[in-house]
Structure formats: C-alpha cells, structure tokens
Amino acid sequence: MGLIVQKFGGSSVADAAKVLNVAKIVTDTYRAGNDVVVVVSAQGDTTDDLIAKANEINPAASKREMDMLMTAGEQISISLLAMAIESLGFPVVSLLGWQAGFNTSSAYGSARIKKIENDRLRAELDRHNIVVVAGFQGINKYDDVTTLGRGGSDTSAVAIAAAMHADRCQIYTDVEGVFTADPRKVSHAKKLKEITYDEMLELATLGAQVLNNRSVEMAKKYNVEIEVRSSIQKDVPGTIVKEVAKMEKMLIRGVTKDTDVARISVKNISNNPGEAFKMFAKLAQKKINVDIILQSVGRNNTKDITFTVSKANAQDAVAAILDTFDMDESDIVCDTEVAKISIVGAGMESHPGTASKMFEALYEHNINIDMISTSEIKISVLIPLKDADKAVSAVHDAFYPA
Amino acid sequence: MGLIVQKFGGSSVADAAKVLNVAKIVTDTYRAGNDVVVVVSAQGDTTDDLIAKANEINPAASKREMDMLMTAGEQISISLLAMAIESLGFPVVSLLGWQAGFNTSSAYGSARIKKIENDRLRAELDRHNIVVVAGFQGINKYDDVTTLGRGGSDTSAVAIAAAMHADRCQIYTDVEGVFTADPRKVSHAKKLKEITYDEMLELATLGAQVLNNRSVEMAKKYNVEIEVRSSIQKDVPGTIVKEVAKMEKMLIRGVTKDTDVARISVKNISNNPGEAFKMFAKLAQKKINVDIILQSVGRNNTKDITFTVSKANAQDAVAAILDTFDMDESDIVCDTEVAKISIVGAGMESHPGTASKMFEALYEHNINIDMISTSEIKISVLIPLKDADKAVSAVHDAFYPA
Numbered sequence: 001m002g003l004i005v006q007k008f009g010g011s012s013v014a015d016a017a018k019v020l021n022v023a024k025i026v027t028d029t030y031r032a033g034n035d036v037v038v039v040v041s042a043q044g045d046t047t048d049d050l051i052a053k054a055n056e057i058n059p060a061a062s063k064r065e066m067d068m069l070m071t072a073g074e075q076i077s078i079s080l081l082a083m084a085i086e087s088l089g090f091p092v093v094s095l096l097g098w099q100a101g102f103n104t105s106s107a108y109g110s111a112r113i114k115k116i117e118n119d120r121l122r123a124e125l126d127r128h129n130i131v132v133v134a135g136f137q138g139i140n141k142y143d144d145v146t147t148l149g150r151g152g153s154d155t156s157a158v159a160i161a162a163a164m165h166a167d168r169c170q171i172y173t174d175v176e177g178v179f180t181a182d183p184r185k186v187s188h189a190k191k192l193k194e195i196t197y198d199e200m201l202e203l204a205t206l207g208a209q210v211l212n213n214r215s216v217e218m219a220k221k222y223n224v225e226i227e228v229r230s231s232i233q234k235d236v237p238g239t240i241v242k243e244v245a246k247m248e249k250m251l252i253r254g255v256t257k258d259t260d261v262a263r264i265s266v267k268n269i270s271n272n273p274g275e276a277f278k279m280f281a282k283l284a285q286k287k288i289n290v291d292i293i294l295q296s297v298g299r300n301n302t303k304d305i306t307f308t309v310s311k312a313n314a315q316d317a318v319a320a321i322l323d324t325f326d327m328d329e330s331d332i333v334c335d336t337e338v339a340k341i342s343i344v345g346a347g348m349e350s351h352p353g354t355a356s357k358m359f360e361a362l363y364e365h366n367i368n369i370d371m372i373s374t375s376e377i378k379i380s381v382l383i384p385l386k387d388a389d390k391a392v393s394a395v396h397d398a399f400y401p402a
Numbered sequence: 403m404g405l406i407v408q409k410f411g412g413s414s415v416a417d418a419a420k421v422l423n424v425a426k427i428v429t430d431t432y433r434a435g436n437d438v439v440v441v442v443s444a445q446g447d448t449t450d451d452l453i454a455k456a457n458e459i460n461p462a463a464s465k466r467e468m469d470m471l472m473t474a475g476e477q478i479s480i481s482l483l484a485m486a487i488e489s490l491g492f493p494v495v496s497l498l499g500w501q502a503g504f505n506t507s508s509a510y511g512s513a514r515i516k517k518i519e520n521d522r523l524r525a526e527l528d529r530h531n532i533v534v535v536a537g538f539q540g541i542n543k544y545d546d547v548t549t550l551g552r553g554g555s556d557t558s559a560v561a562i563a564a565a566m567h568a569d570r571c572q573i574y575t576d577v578e579g580v581f582t583a584d585p586r587k588v589s590h591a592k593k594l595k596e597i598t599y600d601e602m603l604e605l606a607t608l609g610a611q612v613l614n615n616r617s618v619e620m621a622k623k624y625n626v627e628i629e630v631r632s633s634i635q636k637d638v639p640g641t642i643v644k645e646v647a648k649m650e651k652m653l654i655r656g657v658t659k660d661t662d663v664a665r666i667s668v669k670n671i672s673n674n675p676g677e678a679f680k681m682f683a684k685l686a687q688k689k690i691n692v693d694i695i696l697q698s699v700g701r702n703n704t705k706d707i708t709f710t711v712s713k714a715n716a717q718d719a720v721a722a723i724l725d726t727f728d729m730d731e732s733d734i735v736c737d738t739e740v741a742k743i744s745i746v747g748a749g750m751e752s753h754p755g756t757a758s759k760m761f762e763a764l765y766e767h768n769i770n771i772d773m774i775s776t777s778e779i780k781i782s783v784l785i786p787l788k789d790a791d792k793a794v795s796a797v798h799d800a801f802y803p804a
Contacts, residue, residue: 016458050478056418058485065488068496069481072474076452079471083460086467094470099545120545143501143522 002167003125004029007039007135007157011174012231013077014044023084025172025234026130030090035125037164039135039157040081042073063108067137067147071097074134074153082132093124094132097145102138102156104146111138111146113155113218116163133160151212158215162222169224170238171211172231177239178203178210181255181396185389188402192253193237194245199253202344202378216241245346251354252345255396257388261291261340262314263370265306265333266321268298275325276305282324288313292340292373292382306371308382311336338370339388342380343395355379361398367391404569405527406431409441409537409559413576414633415479416446425486427574427636428532432492437527439566441537441559442483444475465510469539469549473499476536476555484534495526496534499547504540504558506548513540513548515557515620518565535562553614560617564624571626572640573613574633579641580605580612583657583798587791590804594655595639596647601655604746604780618643647748653756654747657798659790663693663742664716665772667708667735668723670700677727678707684726690715694742694775694784708773710784713738740772741790744782745797757781763800769793 006026013019022040030036050069054061061069078094085092101117124131135153140146148155154171161169178200181189195203197220204213210228219226219241229238269275276295283290291308298304309317314334321332341362348354358379362369367390371382383391408428415421424442432438452471456463463471480496487494503519526533537555542548550557556573563571580602583591597605599622606615612630621628621643631640671677678697685692693710700706711719716736723734743764750756760781764771769792773784785793 016455019459053418053478053482054485057421057482058489060489061485062488065481065484065496068484068498069478072477072481075474075477076455076471079467079474080455080459082467082470083456083463086464087460087462094467096470096547145498 001033003035003037003164005037005039005157005161005164005166005169007153007169007171008041008231009153009173010041010044010047010077012172013040013081019077019080019084020087022081022172022231023088025231026081027085027088027090030130037121037125037131037133037160037166038081039133039153039160040074040077041135041153042070043077043080046073046076064144067108067145070147071134071137071145074136078132078134085130085132090130091128092130092132094134095120095124096134097137097156098139100131100133100160102159104138104140104148106140106142106146108144108146110149111140113138113148113159116159118160118163121160121164151215154212154215155218158218158222158224158226161224162218166224168227169219170227170229172229173210174230174232175210175228176230176233176236177228178241179254180252180400181392182257185257186255186393186396188400189396190400192239194240194242195253196245196346197241197243198377199245199344199346200241202342202375203254203256211241251347251351252343252399254344255392255399256342256344257392258340258342259385259388260310260312261308261338261382262311262317262334262336263306263308263338263382264314264317264321265304265335266325266327267304267331267333268300268302268327269305269325271301271303275303279305279321279324282320283309283317286316286320288317288320292371292380294371308338308340308371337385338382339385339391340380340382341388341391341395342378343399344378346377348379349376357398358395361394362391365390365394367394403435405437405439405566407439407441407559407563407566407568407571408574409555409572410443410574410633411555412443412446412449412479414574415442415483421479421482421486422489424483424574424633425490427633428483429487429490429492432532439523439527439533439535439562439568440483441535441555441562442476442479443537443555444472445479445482448475448478466546469510469547472549473536473539473547476538480534480536487532487534492532493530494532494534496536497522497526498536499539499558500541502533502535502562504561506540506542506550508542508544508548510546510548512551513542515540515550515561518561520562520565523562523566550616553617556614556617557620560620560624560626560628563626564620568626570629571621572629572631573617574631575612576632576634577612577630578632578635578638579630580643581656582654582802583794584659587659588657588795588798590802591798592802594641596642596644597655598647598748599643599645600779601647601746601748602643604744604777605656605658613643653749653753654745654801656746657794657801658744658746659794660742660744661787661790662712662714663710663740663784664713664719664736664738665708665710665740665784666716666719666723667706667737668727668729669706669733669735670702670704670729671707671727673703673705678705681707681723681726684722685711685719688718688722690719690722694773694782696773710740710742710773739787740784741787741793742782742784743790743793743797744780745801746780748779750779750781759800760797763796764793767792767796769796
C-alpha cells in the first residue's frame with residue numbers, strides 16, 4: 001500500500017506482446033492496493049526509425065526540431081500502454097511530459113529537469129487512475145518540447161518518485177538486477193541485494209549499463225530508493241540502490257570492464273610549470289573528458305604525460321595536443337587496444353589488501369598492468385584489450401571464489 | 403506581400419523527397435515577401451500504421467488514448483518539414499496544436515475548434531519565422547490532446563487563416579483544383595477558376611473529395627478565400643472558393659458520383675399520422691443520417707417509404723425499423739447496388755431547363771432513374787450502380803459538349 005513508480009525501457013515495450021506484459025506487471029501492482037505511476041520510453045526501434053527519417057531529410061537538423069521529432073516516440077508508447085491497461089479493465093490515463101508537469105532547462109537534446117509541477121499527476125491518482133507518463137521529455141520556459149538526453153527515462157522516473165514522495169521507484173530492465181560482474185561473461189557472477197548510490201554511480205560510469213548516472217545522482221540527492229528488476233522474471237527480487245547498503249560479507253561490489261578507452265602518451269613536454277595545464281585546458285575546451293592521468297619524468301628535463309579518453313575522442317585529442325604544443329607527431333602515441341578493468345566497493349578503503357589482491361590475480365594470469373587509478377570506492381587498471389575478459393574473470397574469482 | 407496559410411495533406415509529405423518538395427513551395431512563398439504559416443497532416447501511411455498498432459493491442463481503445471496516439475503522426479511530419487526548411491537555409495519553427503493555441507471541445511476523435519489563441523503564432527511570425535503547425539489536433543479544457551476528425555487539417559488551416567486574418571488560405575492536394583467532374587473518369591472535365599462556398603459544400607458532400615466540408619463551412623462563416631491547388635504542378639493556378647464566383651458561361655459547376663449509398667424501402671406502413679416520424683426519430687437516435695426520402699401511397703390504406711443512407715449504416719437502419727414497427731422482414735427491401743449522381747450550380751435555379759437536360763441525357767443512355775432530390779443549387783438522382791460512370795459522362799457531356 002503506497003505509491004510506486006515503475007519505469008520500463010524501450011525493449012520492454014518493443015511490441016504488442018511486450019506492452020501487454022508490462023500492462024500485467026502494472027495492473028498487478030495496482031490491484032495489490034498501490035497507486036501506480038508508470039514511466040515508459042519509446043518503443044524499441046522507434047527512436048532509430050525517427051533518427052533515420054531525420055537524417056534522410058537534414059542530417060544537420062536543429063536540436064529543437066530533433067526533440068520535437070523524438071518525443072513523438074514516447075507519445076506512441078504511452079498511448080499503447082494505456083490501451084493495453086484499458087483492455088485489462090483498469091482505469092488509466094496517459095500523460096505527455098508537459099502534461100505531467102516536467103519543466104526543464106532550455107538545452108534541447110540534453111535538458112535538465114528543473115521542477116515537476118505535480119498537480120495533474122496528483123489529481124489523476126486521486127481519481128484512482130493508473131498514470132502512464134512519457135519519459136525522457138519535458139517543456140522549457142518557451143513552452144517548447146525538450147528531451148533529457150540518453151537514458152533520460154530513468155531520470156524521469158526518479159524525478160517523479162522524488163516529487164511525489166513515492167515509496168519506491170522500480171526500474172525494470174532485461175536483467176534481474178545489478179551483478180558483481182557481467183553475468184553473460186562471468187558464469188558465477190552474483191546478483192547484489194543492495195548497493196549504495198555511490199557504488200552504483202561508479203559501476204554505471206564504468207560500463208555496467210543498468211542505470212543512467214544522472215538518475216542515480218538524483219536518487220541520491222532526494223534519497224529515493226531504486227529497485228532494479230527484471231520485466232521478464234517477474235517474481236525474482238532485484239537490487240535495491242540506497243544510501244547505506246549491507247555488505248553481505250563482500251569486500252567489493254563488482255568488477256567491470258570498459259573497452260571504450262584509448263590511451264594517449266605525450267612525450268618530451270618541456271618541464272616548465274603550466275605545460276600540463278595548457279594541454280588539459282585545451283582538451284576541456286574541446287569538451288573531451290579525460291579519465292586516468294599519469295605523469296612521469298622523461299629525458300633532458302622533459303616530462304611524459306599519459307592519459308585516457310573515450311575512443312570516439314581519441315583523434316580529436318591528438319589534434320588538440322598538436323594544436324597546443326609545437327611538437328613532432330612522433331612524440332604522441334595513441335593506443336586504442338586497451339581496456340579498463342575496475343573493482344568497486346564502499347568497504348575497500350578500510351581493507352588495505354584489496355588493491356594487492358586485484359593485482360595479484362592479474363599477475364597470476366600473466367596480464368600486464370599499464371596504468372592504475374584509485375578513488376575511495378574504486379580501483380581501476382588499464383590492461384591490453386585482448387586480456388579484458390580474462391582479467392574480469394580472474395579478478396572476480398579472486399574476490400568471489402566459485 | 404501578406405500572410406499566406408498553406409496546407410499540405412498526408413500524401414504531399416509521404417516521404418523525404420515529397421517533404422523537400424513542400425519545403426520548396428513554402429520557402430518560395432516566403433522568399434516572395436510573404437509571412438507563411440504551413441499546416442501539415444501526418445505522413446501518408448503513418449496514420450494507418452498507428453491504427454494497426456492500436457488494434458493489435460486493444461481494438462476497443464478509448465478515444466482519448468487513440469487521440470494521444472494519432473497526434474504523434476503530425477508531430478513527426480511537422481518536425482520533418484521544419485528540418486527540410488532548415489536545410490534550405492530559412493528560419494522556421496514547428497508547433498503542435500496546443501502550442502499554436504488550438505482550443506477545442508472535449509469530444510475526442512471529433513473535437514470542434516472553439517478558439518485559437520494566436521499569441522505564439524503571432525510572435526513567431528514577428529520573429530520572421532516560417533511557422534509549421536500540426537493540423538488535425540488541439541487540446542481541450544482538461545489540457546488533453548484532441549483530434550478534429552477526418553479531414554481536420556483543412557479545418558485547421560482555415561481556422562488559422564480566419565484567426566490571423568490571412569490574405570489567402572491555400573489547400574495543396576494531388577489534383578490541380580476543383581473540376582466539373584472527376585478528371586480520372588471524364589476525359590474532358592474542366593478545372594473551375596472559381597466556385598462559391600455553397601457549391602463547394604454540395605460538391606464535397608456529394609463525394610468530390612477535395613476539401614473537407616467543415617473547413618468550407620468555416621471558410622464561409624469567416625469569409626476566408628480558399629485556393630485549392632496542386633503540390634506537384636506548382637505553377638498551375640488552382641480553384642478559388644469564395645462567397646460570389648463568376649459563372650464563366652457555365653450552367654452547372656460540376657457533376658459528381660456517390661457510390662456509398664444504400665436504398666431502403668419500407669412497405670405497408672399503416673397510414674396513421676406520426677408513423678413516418680417514429681421511424682426517422684429512431685434512425686436519428688441511432689445517429690444514422692438519412693439522405694433522399696420518397697413517400698408513396700401503398701395498398702389498403704398503407705404507405706411505402708423509401709430513403710437512402712450510407713452503405714455502412716444500411717444494416718443498422720433495417721434493424722432500427724424492425725425495432726420501431728411490428729412488421730414482416732419481407733416488407734423491408736435494402737438495395738446497395740445503387741449510386742447517386744448529382745449536378746451542382748448556384749445558377750440552376752434561374753434556368754428551368756437544367757433538370758430536364760439532366761434527365762434527357764440519362765434517358766438517351768438508357769439509364770433508369772429511381773429517385774430524385776432537388777435543392778436550390780443541386781439536383782440528385784439515384785440510379786443503378788452499374789450505370790454510375792456512364793451516367794456521369796453522359797450528364798457532363800450534356801452540359802459541357804466536348
């Protein structure tokens with residue numbers, strides 16, 4: 001008995017049968033005595049179809065018109081889900097982003113939610129309606145339609161849960177929850193019962209594509225408990241994301257792999273103060289995110305700087321460096337055959353042996369470590385791409401013996 | 403130099419090439435120094451695709467959710483057209499029905515426009531934007547999305563022209579204008595330069611599917627001049643629909659054929675007062691529109707009543723009559739193998755020979771006349787369906803000798 005917000009992604013509503021499956025989950029929750037607000041994304045391939053239509057006409061279309069186009073996707077999915085719920089005999093109403101009160105910033109394509117005016121949502125729940133809300137969308141101060149950017153429907157769901165003081169926010173996906181490693185790759189990966197917001201943020205950043213990062217940040221800010229669970233395995237409990245989580249005798253929460261990494265080494269930078277700053281300022285100006293950074297002393301009063309960026313940014317980064325320094329192209333080495341393996345866990349800080357346990361596992365499997373980066377709840381290493389899957393298994397086995 | 407409203411139907415924006423063609427027409431008009439508001443329908447098959455999706459999930463979906471679904475169609479077409487106009491280098495903005503200020507009645511699926519709050523439209527034109535507006539849609543007092551019903555985009559265009567005091571409202575179609583007969587069937591059918599609202603209303607009702615009736619009624623009410631013209635033959639002038647039109651030495655404005663007709667004959671109704679009233683009251687209650695009515699005296703102090711309805715209503719009409727009178731089913735004859743041929747022209751009233759000229763043409767071609775109905779500007783006859791095309795040609799040739 002309470003208010004439950006449920007979010008279903010595009011693959012969960014991809015066809016008529018799946019829409020009816022979602023309608024069953026929603027109405028079961030409603031029948032159990034709960035108020036239910038459902039947030040849905042556009043159907044599976046609708047988004048791709050719409051982008052293809054736009055590209056055929058104008059590949060450089062304005063973001064405003066792209067948002068106008070893309071938001072038709074959720075409009076289709078909310079009305080179809082509402083029709084499915086009607087067919088099961090339950091009272092329901094679908095609402096677009098603006099009808100549900102989503103006020104956003106003006107940045108088309110990547111708007112931020114500023115406020116949810118929840119009068120309409122509240123009124124529909126008071127009428128005992130199941131409310132189906134279009135995720136990913138809102139309106140800005142010009143009364144123009146905006147989108148929240150990739151994974152925005154997760155954020156829509158958490159924002160509604162926060163604005164309506166919901167008892168729970170359930171994010172339905174095609175996996176059962178958050179695992180200690182990718183269960184398709186590591187056979188004895190374990191599903192986590194609980195995980196903290198900070199750990200989830202590290203896992204999300206590191207490539208465990210379960211929850212959108214912005215949604216976890218918002219959940220942390222407003223203390224919304226998220227449950228990640230499967231839309232297929234309906235009766236299996238998922239993973240709860242919350243402020244403080246039990247450790248279940250685990251030292252780490254998970255092992256992740258990120259292969260969208262390129263390592264750039266810049267040699268023979270003159271050892272004057274500010275040289276490194278100049279380079280990273282230039283990269284920031286080009287909106288290139290730099291991840292791990294390593295600086296070492298080179299020959300003849302020079303230094304070498306090595307850092308990682310996403311593969312898509314690698315060429316731009318090299319160009320930006322050549323722009324900054326008057327240097328030979330041969331002084332810059334860009335390697336895309338690398339991967340980043342990370343372990344995440346809020347408890348590792350108080351267990352000094354964590355890092356050495358990870359390094360030992362890699363050493364025992366003959367995997368060379370290129371770079372190392374650590375934070376309070378995370379240790380990342382850069383290794384050769386070809387060893388990535390072997391490394392995840394080795395590290396996972398070290399912490400969770402089979 | 404003025405404000406021109408242009409409307410393009412679904413077939414005119416069916417694919418990328420057609421959308422770009424429309425963008426050229428629009429920007430040519432803008433470049434000539436005009437303010438331009440463009441109204442578009444959903445792309446060719448989008449509407450059918452969306453209806454198929456709905457039917458797969460819930461064939462009895464509520465009209466509210468159907469409207470939510472269907473209006474995504476124009477959202478897609480307005481954004482694509484705006485992108486095409488952007489690609490030609492012109493300033494443009496697309497607006498949904500609610501953004502363009504379309505306030506409608508609450509009747510989902512067949513809402514009426516109550517008012518256009520044109521502040522946003524006005525502001526966008528002041529910014530020298532070409533404004534692309536979603537036809538067919540609006541919002542009701544609950545802030546819910548509504549649709550105007552079949553052909554609603556014509557009405558949207560005329561409503562904007564009226565609200566903005568536009569200098570002209572151009573309805574682009576796949577024909578060059580309004581013809582004296584269907585040019586695909588009658589080889590020497592002539593395009594009309596002008597036609598009155600009333601004549602256009604009769605032609606539209608009678609099956610010349612060029613302009614939606616409601617839009618002509620609205621144009622007449624607000625004295626909006628409509629020009630029907632081709633989106634393919636760009637330089638060919640179309641047909642102007644206005645209050646008073648020159649007759650161009652023509653006695654009639656056109657010949658039309660309507661094959662969506664069923665004739666129902668009810669025999670042996672007792673000759674008491676009120677019997678016919680009872681029957682037609684019952685049909686009205688079932689929302690069945692009755693067209694031509696003929697009453698004759700039968701045997702034994704009874705009367706026979708014959709009338710026409712649309713084919714879709716025929717079975718319901720028969721059922722309603724059996725409901726009203728305690729009569730034998732054999733007393734009711736329903737014939738769907740009939741067609742209605744009509745001639746329309748504001749001048750025919752002052753030319754007594756018009757009707758006889760029509761009847762003579764049919765007689766000369768051995769076509770039997772079943773029923774006759776006349777109004778001030780129209781004469782309709784019911785004939786066998788198999789003779790319909792022959793009848794149109796015969797009548798057309800009589801009034802417009804080749």
